Amino acid sequence: MGRTYMDCDTKKQIILRTATKHFANAGFDGARVDEIAAEAGVNKAMLYYRVGNKEALYEEIFVETIGGVLSQIEKEIRDEDSPEQQLTKFATVFAGSLNNNPFIAPLILREVASGGTHMNDQAIFKMNQIRTLLATILKKGEKKNVFRPSNPLLIHILLIGTLNFYSASASIRNKLSENVNKKVNREEDKKDFILPISVVATEVVNLVLNSIRINN
Amino acid sequence: MGRTYMDCDTKKQIILRTATKHFANAGFDGARVDEIAAEAGVNKAMLYYRVGNKEALYEEIFVETIGGVLSQIEKEIRDEDSPEQQLTKFATVFAGSLNNNPFIAPLILREVASGGTHMNDQAIFKMNQIRTLLATILKKGEKKNVFRPSNPLLIHILLIGTLNFYSASASIRNKLSENVNKKVNREEDKKDFILPISVVATEVVNLVLNSIRINN
Amino acid sequence: MGRTYMDCDTKKQIILRTATKHFANAGFDGARVDEIAAEAGVNKAMLYYRVGNKEALYEEIFVETIGGVLSQIEKEIRDEDSPEQQLTKFATVFAGSLNNNPFIAPLILREVASGGTHMNDQAIFKMNQIRTLLATILKKGEKKNVFRPSNPLLIHILLIGTLNFYSASASIRNKLSENVNKKVNREEDKKDFILPISVVATEVVNLVLNSIRINN
C-alpha cells in the first residue's frame, strides 16, 4: 500500500533529520546511534536495517544537507540575472540556508576540520558543484567585462568560510557577549553580537563586489 | 638538577603537543587517550598523573593553543604602528600562526561547531581578547579618522572565519582539486587551490581596508 | 511467548543471585562486575543492559535480600499468635532466613559497618519495617499485660545483631576452633563452635522472654 511506503519514507526522514541534528551538535564520533534511534522513535536494529551503519547514516545526511544547499542556490540563481545579481544571490541564498537549517554550518565546519574524513564521492561532488557555480558566475562577469579577474577559490572561501563561521558561532558569540557585558555594559556592543546572518551576507558580498566590480 | 626539571617539562610538552594533534585531527570525542599516550611515549597512567583526565587535557591544549596565537599577535602589533598597519599585522600574524601550526584552525572550527562545549573560562577569555584587540584597532582608526565606522564583530568573523576555514580546508581543497583535474586538466585551476595562506590574508585584509579606509 | 519472558527472568535472577554472593563475600568495593558476569554466564555488557551499573546492581540485590527476610517474617507471624509466640517466631524465622541464605548476614554486617553507604530508600524502608514489626509485637505484649515495658530497639539489636553475627562468623569460628583444638583437644569445645543457628535463636529469645515476660 502507498500508506506503507509513505510511513517508511516518513520514518526514514525522521531518522535523517534526527541524525543530522546529532551529528551537527556532537560530530561523528560524539553522536550516539542509540540516542538518534531513541529520539527518532525507532528501534535501533531497525535503524541499522534501514540505513546500514553509522558511517552510511552520516554520509547520507551529509550529502542530503549539502545537496539541499546546492539545489537551493541553483534554484534561485537565474541565467538572465546579471553577474552581480547572481553573486549577491549566491551569498544570500547560502546564508538563507544556514539560517533555515542551523545544522549545516557545524556539519561543514567539522568536516573541514577533519579533512573530509567522512565525506564520500557524492559529497565531494556536490561541494565542488557549489564552488564551480560561483566560479562560473565570476568567469561570466569577467567575460561581460563587469568583474575584474579574481581568484574564485579565494572568494569562495571568503563567502563560505565567513558565513559558516558566523552561523555556527552563534552560541560562542553569546558566551563572549556575556563575558563582555559583565565588564562593559554598553548596549551597542551587545547589538553587534546579534547581527542577522542576512546582513552579514550582504556586507560580505558588497565587500567582494567593491573589490571586483568594474565601474564605468 | 635542572635536567630533571627539563625532562619533566619536556614530557608534559610532548604530551600536550601530541594531544593537540589528535584533538585537532579527530575532535574531542574522536581522540583516544590511549593513542595520545602511546604516541607521546608515556604510560597512560602517567598522562593521568600529570594532566588529570581527557577533559583537562583538552582544555589545557586549547588554552595553550589559543594563548599562543594571542601572544603572537600581541607581540607583533606595536602601538606606534598606524591602524592600517596594525590591522594588516593582525591578519598576517594570525595567518602566520595558522601556517606554523596546522592544528589551530581545526581546533577552533570544531569548537565553534560544538558551541564551545569544551571551552573553559580561560579559553573564552583569550578568544575574547583576540576579538577585543581587533576592535581596539578599528576604534583607534575611527578616532584618528582613517577608518570609517564599522562593525568590529563582522570584520573579526570575516578575517578569522576566512583564514581558519582556509587553513583547515587544505586537505579538502586537495580532494576537490583532484576531482577537478580529473575532468578538466587546466594547470591554472590547480594553482588556484594551492594559494599560500599569507596571500589569502593579504587579500582579505585589503578587501577590508578598501572598504573602511578613508582616503584623502 | 511465555518462554521468552521466563528466560529473561531467569537470566536476571541468575545475575542477581551471583551478585548477591559476590557482594556478600567481598563487599561492594571488593566485588568485580567482570567476575559476577562471568560466573552468571552472561556477557558483561548484557549485565549493564539489564541492570544499569554496579551501584544499581548492589541496591537491587540488597533490597531483594532484605525484602525476602521481611516477607518471610511477615508470612510466618500470625495475628492470632500470642505475643510470646510472635516474638519467638520473629527470632526463629529470621534465623531460618540466615540459615537458608548465608549471604544475608554478611550483606547486613557490611552495610552496618559502612554506615549504610549503599542503601537506598527502599532498603531503609524495609529494614525499618522489620524493626517496626518487632516493636509492634512488644507493644502488643505490653497492652495484653504479658510483657514488661522494654526498649524495642535494644531487643531488636540483641536479636538481629547476635543472629547476624553468629551467622556470618561461621568461617571465623571455624578458624578459631581449629586454633583451639590444636592446643587443647577437647571434643566438647569443638561442639560448642558448631551450634546450629536455630538453637542460638531459641536461646536468645528465651533470654529475652525471661527478662520481659510477666508471670502469674
Add this chain to the structure above:
Amino acid sequence: MGRTYMDCDTKKQIILRTATKHFANAGFDGARVDEIAAEAGVNKAMLYYRVGNKEALYEEIFVETIGGVLSQIEKEIRDEDSPEQQLTKFATVFAGSLNNNPFIAPLILREVASGGTHMNDQAIFKMNQIRTLLATILKKGEKKNVFRPSNPLLIHILLIGTLNFYSASASIRNKLSENVNKKVNREEDKKDFILPISVVATEVVNLVLNSIRINN
C-alpha cells in the same frame, strides 16, 4: 638521635591511625592507599617503605586494634573480682572500647562478614584470647557454683555481636530514626535510638546474668 626515632614512631602512629579510620569506613578494598598517605601527611612511597604493602598495613592496624581491646579488658578484670563482677566488666569494658574508638566495631563486622580473609595468625590469636577470657570467667563461675553451666560461645556472640552491631549501627540508626520521625513524631521513639552503649552493655549483661546466675 632519639628525636629521629621519636619522629618515626610518631609518623608510623599517624599512618596507623589514619589507616584504621579508612579501613573501618571503607573496608579493605574500599580504602585507598593514596588517601591514607595523603591524610597521614606522608609520601606514598614512604608509607610502603615503612609498612610493606596494603595487606601488611591492614594486618598491622587490625592486630593493634584488637590487641588494644584485649589489653584493656585484661587490665580491668581483676582476679579478686567475683565472676559476676568480671562478666559485667567484660561487657562494659568492651563497650567502653567501642565507645572510645568508633573504628573497632566496623573493622570487626567487616572481618566477620568476609570470613576473616585479611586476618593473620596474630589477629586470630588475639580474638581467641578474648573469647577464652570470657570462657574462663564462666567456668570459674560454674566452679564457684554461682553460674549455671552455659555455652560460652553463645554468650560471647551475644555480648560481642550485640555490642559491635550497636556501635557500628549508629549512623544507620540515625537514618532509620529520621525515617521514623518523619511519619510519627513521638519524642520517646527518638530517644530509644540514642541509647548510650554503656546502657546497652549493662542491659545485655544483666540479661545474661539473670539467665545463668544461681540464686540462693
Add this chain to the structure above:
DNA sequence: TATGAATGAGGATTCATTCAT
C-alpha cells in the same frame, strides 16, 4: 630517609553492531 615520577594490571562502563524471533 624521603619523594616525585612511573607503570602494569586491572576495573567500570560504553557503544556500534548483530542475532533471534
Add this chain to the structure above:
DNA sequence: AATGAATGAATCCTCATTCAT
C-alpha cells in the same frame, strides 16, 4: 518489517606498587 536481547572490542580511568634519585 520490527524488536528486545546479546556481544566484542574498545575506552576512560584507577590503583597498588615500584623506581630513580
